[in-house]
Amino acid sequence: MTQTIPVTILSGSLGAGKTTLLNHLLRNAGDRNIAVLVNDMGDLNVDAELVSANSDLSVGDGVAELSNGCICCELQDDLETAVTRLARNRDFDVLVVESSGISEPEPVARLFTTGSRAAALYEVDSLVTVLDSRLFYDAFGGDGVAERRGTDEDDSRPLSDLLVEQVEFANIVLLNKSDLVSEAEMAAVEEMVRALAPDTEILRTRESAVAPDRLFGRELYDPATAAEMAGWKRALAESESGDDSDHIHSHGDSDHDDHGHGVHDDHDHRHPDEVYGVSSFTYRRRRPFHPERFAALLSDLPSNVVRSKGTCWVAGRESPVVVSQAGPSVRAEAVGRWIAALPEADRDLYRANRRDLEWDDEWGDRRTEFVVIGTGLDEEATIATLDDCLLTDEEMTETWEAFENPFPTQGEELVVTEP
Template sequence: MNGQTDQIPVTILSGSLGAGKTTLLNHLLTTAEDRSLAVLVNDMGEVNVDAELIAEGSELDLEDGVAELSNGCICCELQDDLETAVVRLARDRDFDHLIVESSGISEPAPVARLFTTESRVAALYAVDTLVTVLDTPAFLEAFAGEETPERRGTEDGRPLSDLLVEQVEVSNLVLLNKADLCSEGELENVADLVRALQPDAETIRTEFSAVDPDRLLGRGLFDPTLLADLPGWKRALEEGDTHDGETPHNHSESHDSDGEHAHEDEHDEGHEHSHSHDHRHPDEVYGVSSFVFRRRRPFHPERLAAFLETLPSEIVRSKGTAWLTGNEMRVTVAQAGPSIRATAQGPWIASLPAVERDMLRSNRPNLEWHDDHGDRRTELVFIGTDYGETALRDALSKTLVTDEEWEEGLETEGPFPSVQGEEVVLREP
């Protein structure tokens, strides 16, 4: 392959600790006989155990096909080392396909960006497919709504549910590993949830990570232009998009679960009557659905926090931007199973001094702007299965400030962050 102008295809492999990534790598190295593979592995320990296991299992020397990175995560602390390693591999070794296994606490997207945005790496490689290996029983434990599940975390202290969701959301292909430990109904449930998080992801059931190499390698499933648009929550926001006073793009009329038409809260400023019941329902066979809650009225922070604390387990994923009274920050809310976090992304443009505000608006010609509220608005998407959408909408509406509270200029930040970049854990597993 070296000396040729063709880019080397790259499969980026992710999955939680113990999901079966190392087993999969050894399987590929011993069964993909028609391909010459190079493997780049990462481990968080001082000794790269994964590299040792892969080399031992595949009868490869560490200096002949396996390059190891230690003491950090591929996508952050060791970004420079990763770049150096992949460039060196391309120059010094002959192989047809590179497999990069990120650490068990990493998402695949940052690794993929290295191969698509760094010029000297992108000139040598082309990402082929983003693959996530799921520990299917653990996934069920985190999201299936069990009454007393064992909640596990990752080595960096993040809830396991956060990691699992983020890895699945940016995958092209998901292995439902340890399928032999699950019932048929459980496997169908997991497949449904995967499709809700990433509608285009292909799923493959595996035992001991055994899969035909041709189903993983050379698939060409990755599209760099769509990397940011892969998550299901983002698509739900865009596909259910609505502008004030207009119906959603994907529905001539929106309706609630009982078939009644739903409009903006009649107390909203200006009595806006845009169809706020934006939702999309994937094919019924998936058993999942999503809806978008949009308002041009701020939340009461304490009431919103109480709502999130009692969010039903049937909601697998929710994410979006919240407008909070008494807080000039755009606050994003991200929920994955039992974990809920809020982050202050930056001030609303409408809250900035006139000169800065006008400059930013001129640079954003497509920015939706309300005469009274500017860019302040709430957009939250909820994805789940068998939840009561009407009840959730009603409960959310009750967390908005009342007319009296709005007129009085309620000043309360509640438990949400108010400094740019600050993150607050609203609910822990």
């Protein structure tokens, strides 16, 4: 059986230092023979030319380029073709994929793990995200918000969405440009990264300088657990392991071991004020939100809420509404249907096959489970504000379909706010 080639996937916002990191790795490769694939949104792949100019590799030899699109979506087929051709035409030890500044890392990694031609030749070693520490602090820790977007005019995703997702799926996060922030600001950035991705290894860098051994040969990526890495999923899983009271909330923090790995401790929690004010809690209720009040809250979330995500029960909707917020961007999507809303025969069959499904005698599986991560959160006040959005006893007896309801129906998405 042919040995698979390890792949390191680089993500990060525009200007964070990905290409600088790539050139640094090529100059300090030692005995490693590295091949590179560079993705750029423009028709001129500037990054590919910069890589070629600073190494012995040339475009078309050890450097492959994909332009005029994003490898996490419209260039997936081209990506597979390019990496397959590289493996067949050139001997190398490591493939580094530098994605564009607006690419999501998880779909790129999935290409190498889901039975494709590429998956037969490669194995993902780690996902590495390069953060501009100054930009990240200003976006989530300071007074500003992440309002900039990608350079392509068709890219409509706010930068805050991408920053959060690139962190949540990373095995290693480089806090680059560390010399442009104070020690207190850097500590806050580290704590926010740990809250977003508790198991991520964090490295501080200047000009993306890091020893190649810290990134290569780490075998950190596990496709079986990758989807559970995000801090909001960890908080939700921990809350579900508790009792089934109306809401469960807990503070969480992480620390570093001697090797810089994130260590999450469920029992020895420090007060959030001692960890730079970053905390999280999980809000759980078995009473629906009033659609107008809940929409109003989501459109005016406090600026110190860095990340919130979860499944919400909105009165008048037969689908769970998945709310995803990153900084100033809030989106809501109706996904599937509540099992309790299915025809009786389908509902009974589903329950028979899912013995572990939490079920309320009156409302079935309808419930809200919503994780909130932020800096300097007043947890009790935030919970009270969410509670104010729930239906009152009197509203519970009314016709819910009569409420003004901005939330989407099954298969639709609503952009609540964006920069």
